[in-house]
Amino acid sequence: MEACGGTHYWARYAIEHGHKVKSMSARRVKAFRQGQKTDANDAAAIAIAALQPQVKSTRLLSIENQCQQGLVRIRELLVTQKVATAKQIRDLLLDFGFPIPKGDSALFGALSEILEDAENSLGMDFRMAIESQRKHLNQLLARLADIDARLATQIKADETCQRLQKLEGIGPVNAIALKLTLNTVEHFRNSREAAACVGVTPIQHSSGGKDKIGSISKSSGCKGLRSTLFEGSMAVIRQLDKREARTTKEVWVKDIVARRGKKVAAIALANKNVRTAYAMLKNGTDYQPSMLAA
Structure with a gap:
């Protein structure tokens, strides 16, 4: 089957009924599709790709691991939203001549002073919008703390994570x-394949018997994991x-x-x-x- 939404569920369902599952990346399957994208052409491409030894299957997660992965994904989204919100507040106020140092505590401290100063140049509607963004940032931090606590509980009970x-x-x-x-x-x-999957190995561009090793790829691999x-x-x-x-x-x-x-x-x-x-x-x-x- 092609890896898409619901793959883990249907793969587990098929395995429970005695089938062997090969889940393949849609990007790999696309290379074998002929003609326009139709259900028939997609099915033929999947059948051809499944017979190719160089087309690897994607990982299939258990229910427990899938739930843990969901917590990690939610945390990543909350961190992205928190950073984007804080950066927007800083950038907007910088244009009014209010530079704010790095750090959440510095941001909230500066916002209190700026919003309570009735004599600065901020208009009332804009002032209320910034106050709304401050409340939104507070909510994001509270939700992030909740997810961190849930992850900490999962990690503490997981022997593999402790090791x-x-x-x-x-x-x-x-x-x-x-x-x-x-x-x-x-x-x-082997371990090199694992490192390449994460994206911490150099990319290779070789031709004519000449090996050329470059830097790590910015577009492939697990970018979130590689960053952390x-x-x-x-x-x-x-x-x-x-x-x-x-x-x-x-x-x-x-x-x-x-x-x-x-x-x-x-x-x-x-x-x-x-x-x-x-x-x-x-x-x-x-x-x-x-x-x-x-």
Whole structure:
């Protein structure tokens, strides 16, 4: 079947009735469609694509994992809406000569002063609209706190998430996102495929026997997970700037920072974390960093 809305439900239904399911990305199936988009042409394309060994199936989630993924997706949307709302308030007030520092507490403090000042240049309708946006931002923060609490409960009760959090730069949100992405370990042939799925490996553009390795792709992979993995890795690097390395992995990170810079080192650490997480899930092992001799 083609991966679309309802795929997980119908896949589970088919598996319960003894069928073997191959769910394929619509982008992969489209390459085999001939003629215009009709139900008949789509069905023929799906049948042809299903016989091609190079067309991989997409991951199928259990009900529990699908519910956890739903919480993660809701959180991502709330974060996007919160950032967009706060940025719009800052940008609008900046045009009136009211620069506001970064941070939610600074924003709410400045809004209180600006809106209570009856002598500034803000019109009444605009002032009320900004007040409405402030209330909306407060509601988004409250809903985000509620989702974070629910996710924290899920993560605390999940043994896999607890193990993954022992990796450098992997917090609760990264742990559950990694678990959902890599939990079906048989979907990947090796750890490099897992890292490529997340999008932390360089893209390749080779021709005529010449291999050309570029940077990581901005359009492919799990962009949300890659972004949070990068932020977690940057946090580790900032801590390493303040102290000596304690493990062989931290020595490796410091060496890359010295040679290539912090951002390249952060992507390299994210890549290694994904590969390590894949090995942990595949072998059922815990993360054991190699400590330096005292």
